[in-house]
Amino acid sequence: MTTSQNDLDALSQLGKHAVPPDSPEKATLERVPSPHRGRQYVVRFTAPEFTSLCPVTGQPDFAHIVIDYIPNEWIVESKSLKLYLTSFRNHGAFHEDCSVTIATKLVEVLSPVWLRIGAYWYPRGGIPIDVFWQTGAPPENVWIPAQDVPGYRGRG
Amino acid sequence: MTTSQNDLDALSQLGKHAVPPDSPEKATLERVPSPHRGRQYVVRFTAPEFTSLCPVTGQPDFAHIVIDYIPNEWIVESKSLKLYLTSFRNHGAFHEDCSVTIATKLVEVLSPVWLRIGAYWYPRGGIPIDVFWQTGAPPENVWIPAQDVPGYRGRG
Amino acid sequence: MTTSQNDLDALSQLGKHAVPPDSPEKATLERVPSPHRGRQYVVRFTAPEFTSLCPVTGQPDFAHIVIDYIPNEWIVESKSLKLYLTSFRNHGAFHEDCSVTIATKLVEVLSPVWLRIGAYWYPRGGIPIDVFWQTGAPPENVWIPAQDVPGYRGRG
Amino acid sequence: MTTSQNDLDALSQLGKHAVPPDSPEKATLERVPSPHRGRQYVVRFTAPEFTSLCPVTGQPDFAHIVIDYIPNEWIVESKSLKLYLTSFRNHGAFHEDCSVTIATKLVEVLSPVWLRIGAYWYPRGGIPIDVFWQTGAPPENVWIPAQDVPGYRGRG
Amino acid sequence: MTTSQNDLDALSQLGKHAVPPDSPEKATLERVPSPHRGRQYVVRFTAPEFTSLCPVTGQPDFAHIVIDYIPNEWIVESKSLKLYLTSFRNHGAFHEDCSVTIATKLVEVLSPVWLRIGAYWYPRGGIPIDVFWQTGAPPENVWIPAQDVPGYRGRG
Amino acid sequence: MTTSQNDLDALSQLGKHAVPPDSPEKATLERVPSPHRGRQYVVRFTAPEFTSLCPVTGQPDFAHIVIDYIPNEWIVESKSLKLYLTSFRNHGAFHEDCSVTIATKLVEVLSPVWLRIGAYWYPRGGIPIDVFWQTGAPPENVWIPAQDVPGYRGRG
Amino acid sequence: MTTSQNDLDALSQLGKHAVPPDSPEKATLERVPSPHRGRQYVVRFTAPEFTSLCPVTGQPDFAHIVIDYIPNEWIVESKSLKLYLTSFRNHGAFHEDCSVTIATKLVEVLSPVWLRIGAYWYPRGGIPIDVFWQTGAPPENVWIPAQDVPGYRGRG
Amino acid sequence: MTTSQNDLDALSQLGKHAVPPDSPEKATLERVPSPHRGRQYVVRFTAPEFTSLCPVTGQPDFAHIVIDYIPNEWIVESKSLKLYLTSFRNHGAFHEDCSVTIATKLVEVLSPVWLRIGAYWYPRGGIPIDVFWQTGAPPENVWIPAQDVPGYRGRG
Amino acid sequence: MTTSQNDLDALSQLGKHAVPPDSPEKATLERVPSPHRGRQYVVRFTAPEFTSLCPVTGQPDFAHIVIDYIPNEWIVESKSLKLYLTSFRNHGAFHEDCSVTIATKLVEVLSPVWLRIGAYWYPRGGIPIDVFWQTGAPPENVWIPAQDVPGYRGRG
Amino acid sequence: MTTSQNDLDALSQLGKHAVPPDSPEKATLERVPSPHRGRQYVVRFTAPEFTSLCPVTGQPDFAHIVIDYIPNEWIVESKSLKLYLTSFRNHGAFHEDCSVTIATKLVEVLSPVWLRIGAYWYPRGGIPIDVFWQTGAPPENVWIPAQDVPGYRGRG
């Protein structure tokens, strides 16, 4: 089964001019039917351009984010995902909070078989924080490669 | 058991001048008997030159593709695989769809013990998509190294 | 559930001028409620700037330290963690001792579901020592990526 | 000659709570006397967290920026530099324009012996743009290491 | 001097739906005034997605291409550059020929102060070909970092 | 138990002038008693200099080969292994066939507890083939590190 | 429990002038009580400076050696370990023999919960040998990172 | 000026079945007119699959070879170059001799403006030899990137 | 000319128990005659364990420091250099100041033919500072390799 | 001109059983006529297995050594070079002394057009020393690639 024209017509952002939303609340995460619905495959998004604000100081924070999921009936429409991630640009939240919130939102919209997020934050105070979360043990017969994002090394 | 001359004579593309087919439908994926048929070994193909078209915009897409499989009675003839992959050059399909379609075709032709595909697409909109699929849990006693394709890093 | 203003008000170091404590005993490791308390996620801290003293010679030692933990009710407040690690600057202890002590302290303060420390010490006498400890087997359904700190190579 | 207390007292941002400015125009780039004014040394800033907006679409752009300069009488105060770079967060400009503008501003404030900027932008449309500019040939006897930011590789 | 609205209005492809041209001859390489026309800066484009056809066999060839130039009065409009490079998709030419042809076209359109191209072709017959050309010695006071594309290593 | 002089005297190639054999059939793979026969350790050979011929075209093929095994009563004498691998220099066989043949021969001579081969062939037609085979599941209590040979990347 | 002064006083080499022993037999491997005896942590030593002699030719051999162990009641005193490894400098033994002998000696002295050695020998005849041995399956709840020593690549 | 059909018709190997020659003397290095004859560009060939024999022992030697040249009137036909390099497979010569001989042959056939060869031989006796030669100083206005083949590191 | 016993006897720290000095002022940088005084060679020290304090906040700073020099009559005694660098552990100074001060001290003690320092500081506020200084143009006939310390990359 | 049988017959070590000499004084560095005597090419030896003793403590030191030279009438016979380097195994000398001594010896035996040595010593006291020396400015028209040995990084 492949994506139909009907599925695409229902979308509000793909192939259209889309203004980046002001906040995560205003962003619309859209979905289309999974093209091989009977099959358990993994989709990985790598977003090295994530930025949000520190809720205390208002200074910008940056993260390299990797999302893996196994679709059930839906896959996320990738332009709407990009706009959703962009909507954190002026949003304030702590690292742990922000990372799990993104995953939670995707779980709500997609009801995936399984999902995980790895959020690799740029260092503050010399010590970066990474946050890792998944919905639970992945199904046994699905292949999920390691994310293998290199650790932080300081200098030299 | 090794490949016989008979097996090779049956092939239409190997050792002959072969025009790249216009579309996946017109490509012929060929097979020869597995040279060590009683043994469960893994064959890995790495295809860093895959390209297809975006079904919406007609712009070219690129991917680095790695295929692992355990032959049952057949192995794929590698020149016909190359021509099959080349046949996507003017074919339009979404990333998730295209990746799983290639694997599906190989499964049909080879009826392998097991097969998986890793498709590592070049970024669009700053966010690359990777697709991972396998036919099911691999047999327990077979050695299958990680694909270890490095993640996307953006810049710097 | 997100971090409340109350939680932050109780902290003595975050958002305030904080003098680095003279010794680990004088340091105060602080905690705030975990923002997604029902969820088992992993938090990783990477501290490439750790230094202590050799208890025998008084010469400085250096280590690259990575801490992974799964919060139960609390997460560590990261500025207090930084100050705690800084407090070893004039403290003398052997590599194995020092590494396990830091983990022990964090376990006392956080009562985490699980915690591990990897301490990668700079070479002395041509042979670096690494120390690895965890509180026990991690819970099965939680995703904990490898620390993947590169080994020591000497020269060339 | 070292930095005096007087020099520091004149600063408006260092050691104080500083709100990130709304635009480059509102940012104040500050300077202090060079601590070894008779000597021609190079100072390099590496800013992997630069972000601005596309002037046409309003989508965020990202860059990894490296600035090298040889102070004459002044060095830039680093916190004010960070805030100046942060002020492009909601500013729209093309890559070539934005990169040279930052360098121009630094030249105005510092009147350095020599300055260069390397701006390594994240890919858009699959093709990243890098911009390199310097004020002129560097003085012959000064040591200026290569910036050596790795090129973009696509995938695989 | 920054890019004006007039400059942008004259463009036929940027910000519009643009069908990839069928051949290099049909592609239109467009230009806009250089935003800092008095300044000699370098612009680098990295195109890891170049593909053309072998003029003898019709098989696809692939290259990683890096272009550096110093604008005189004009900079190339980047979307038109992308479409120009895409137009080689069904064009047959030898490696040396194709590489120098791209540079030649850019020189015609831009009349740059200086330009060079590095074309790093994927191996055929186990031996990749790289082609390097520049218009002449670069002006002495302009900073042009090495392209530093890694060499081909075979396997292992 | 260590290697005795008797064991060494029985060898025909080690410490003697040995002409490289003309074909795998003429090569003699020799063995000596395992020096710690009661212990299950792994021996890894890395052979980056393997070359054979294509059975169809007579063109040379190249491979980077890694062999891991757990000795039972015998270990392979390494000079005879080198000469055996060298004997494929003028031998024609397909990649899958050649790789499994080497492993089969070693199994015959050594009757090891366990053995695997990873054969990483240089690309032909832009697509390298890797072949992985092991005799079966390795014994549970033996430590066998990953081979971690990097994947093929094309160019750039 | 931390290391006591008594423990240190009993040592013959630490903090004293120690002449490198002439042979492994003359070396004294010393131990001190484990500082956290109730806890199962891993200690890793990386020795990139190991050298011994070939028993047949007297030529020097070199190895990069990594040792991991879980202490029971004792940890090895690191200076005595260094001197022990140095004592192989004029000792002749085959690669497999030498590697397992070192591990055996450590097991005798420390009676550890578990121990493994990875010995990565420099190539001879173009083909390096690696030897891997462990005392048995490691305890399930202890964290033991991969050694991840890169494979040998030949040239290029 | 591009390659004409006439130029191609004169070739004896390209696009035809070509048996690898038995020795360098029997190989025919062919040339075609340079497609941009007025322009001084550099062509780089990377040959990671070079192998010859030791003239004393008859053992195979291996090298990674990189050739850079600036065409005058001719470029080398790449298939004939590949066959020429393959012809050393059963040829005996020392490293220094072999490396300079290849360059000398190319100079005879092509009369290039300039040519250099880097031959990176696999280690023998633990110490690899590299040989570097060029015809003389390169012309000043031509861009010739570094070959940047990584040095040999031994192990670890 | 080699180092004599007399030269060594004059040293106060080498081969003796040396307490790390409390401050740079209290440290004694010692020298011995250059062993090949008529020759202009380069000595490089790499100190990845440098740490000092921020003069404003008292927080520790870290740097990776590389020093190159050409001895005239003296070389620095390396243990005294290590103790000198260690003496900055509780010393407060700005990055630019601290880096040039170390070089200045070495110049005073050694009167070298030429000297340079590269100080690669760990990031603060997301932006690391590097400082590069040399005494002047190096003599023309001396070989001084690049320091090639990798740039800072943030995350991902 | 190639190496003649006469040249080889005069050698005392090549192709013969050679006992490693006890000291540098007892080693015989041999030479053969340069095979392309009219040509100025560079020969590079990479010796990652160098070891000597500290003249004060008797502890072993290790170095990665790279030697480049341009032959005049002679090239060094590589087996005798290996044995010469091996002869430092029980020789005591400081790093600077040892490095320049090796180069001096080679200059005496070969009277080369030019020669340089890079000696990259393993760290002692946390700070490795590198020594670089050349006989003088290299001739202008000879190609001498950078040695590019990576710097020391400590840990992490």
Ligand SMILES: [Ca+2]
């Ligand atoms: Ca990994």
Ligand SMILES: [Ca+2]
């Ligand atoms: Ca470091």
Ligand SMILES: [Ca+2]
């Ligand atoms: Ca991996």
Ligand SMILES: [Ca+2]
């Ligand atoms: Ca970055």
Ligand SMILES: [Ca+2]
């Ligand atoms: Ca080494």
Ligand SMILES: [Ca+2]
């Ligand atoms: Ca570089």
Ligand SMILES: [Ca+2]
């Ligand atoms: Ca690729």
Ligand SMILES: [Ca+2]
């Ligand atoms: Ca290889």
Ligand SMILES: [Ca+2]
């Ligand atoms: Ca590429």
Ligand SMILES: [Ca+2]
């Ligand atoms: Ca690994």
Ligand SMILES: [Ca+2]
């Ligand atoms: Ca190679």
Ligand SMILES: [Ca+2]
């Ligand atoms: Ca380089």
Ligand SMILES: [Ca+2]
């Ligand atoms: Ca090593």
Ligand SMILES: [Ca+2]
């Ligand atoms: Ca990044």
Ligand SMILES: [Ca+2]
């Ligand atoms: Ca370099």
Ligand SMILES: [Ca+2]
């Ligand atoms: Ca570090």
